[in-house]
Amino acid sequence: MLIAVIGAGAVGCFFGGMLAKAGEEVVLVGRKRHVDVIQAEGLRFESRAFDMRVDIGATTDPAAVADADIVLVCVKSVDTEDAARQMLPYLRPDALVVSLQNGIDNAARLEAALERPVIAAAVYVASEMAGPGHLRHHGRGDLIIGMAPGSQIVAKVFSHAGVPTVASPDVGAALWGKLILNCAYNAMSAIVQLPYGQIRDVPSANAAMTAIVAECLAVARAEGVTIASDAASQVDHIRGTIPLGQQSSMAQDFAQGRPSEIASLNGEIVRRGAALGIDTPANQVVVALVELLEKGRGVSGG
Structure with a gap:
């Protein structure tokens, strides 16, 4: 599977990095200052358990979602509609879109903008971008995702990557x-x-x-x-x-x-x-x- 991550900040780099570290094909779509370093050196993933370079795709071009089976939206709430507009021309009809964002209505806002179902998720991770292409993880890193078509597939992919994930009917x-x-x-x-x-x-x-x-x-x-x-x-x-x-x-x-x-x-x-x-x-x-x-x-x- 190809997994595209829209928003290569602390949340996107953590979950994208965990997936890539587990062997999934992942591409981060983010700001040039991070993308340039990740393209040249890989994503530096620093945590209490390890400090390593993760080989992961990175680009500033939202067209990277074109072949993605799963798209993880990790942008700030204020950028939700803009991210949807950038993705819309390229999304596959069968791609699973997941909102990994703060706030309570981002999945609904994405659904309205994309005119397709979006899986909502509550994200629990303490991380920061310590520098260009440098993720520092402080703790946790688990998800509660909504019960929706495709949610079990998403949960299985994350769980295989060591991300504790629960699909809940009351997300x-x-x-x-x-x-x-x-x-x-x-x-x-x-x-x-x-x-x-x-x-x-x-x-x-x-x-x-x-x-x-x-x-x-x-x-x-x-x-x-x-x-x-x-x-x-x-x-x-x-x-x-x-x-x-x-x-x-x-x-x-x-x-x-x-x-x-x-x-x-x-x-x-x-x-x-x-x-x-x-x-x-x-x-x-x-x-x-x-x-x-x-x-x-x-x-x-x-």
Whole structure:
């Protein structure tokens, strides 16, 4: 099988690298600064267990999806429709498209743009691009994917590559759980530019995360999503989930001068809360702070 990965950032390079390392034929479609290095030297895949160069295809041309059996979409939420437009002329009718993205509606947005089914996935991996063509993996690397035509094939391919993958009939709840985790921690790490280990022991930060999570839970439940635990339990779960040395993906975006995904994370809670008549002041403050910081840095599009 040929697997194309749209978005050669930390998520795309991790899952693409794991698949290529297991012997699958993989091509990464990404930014020139990464592609040039990967073409010349391979993908440097650094983890706790190994540090190696992975032989993997790389290009800046979205036409690389033309022969792909599986297409993994790993771009930022803000780039979802643009990625769909770039892929659309080349996709095979029988190609399986999988959304490996933050947020809760990217698969639906891809389906609308591509006019074809898309498999949704909740992604749990702590990784970063430490330099051009250099992936650094901090922890986890598992998936929950939706039950859809082709999902068992995708799960089998990932599992063979050492990526724990579960196909779930309720992937929506998993996506909401991941959204809540991101809302609690992602923006806070970006604003203060600190890893989670230096945030979690500050009582006021924990109180703020608990308030953010409580609002997320209120919105989720109003939309009919079943999440059994309360805000304090959710924050306890987060404390045990995120590697202590890990900065959030949004913090990495800030450091690189890239637009953040704030609109698809805390901003999504604010929008949905407003539509439901639910106040979300903690999430609103986080959105305002991130957008003001981006404006101060001359970054737009988050």
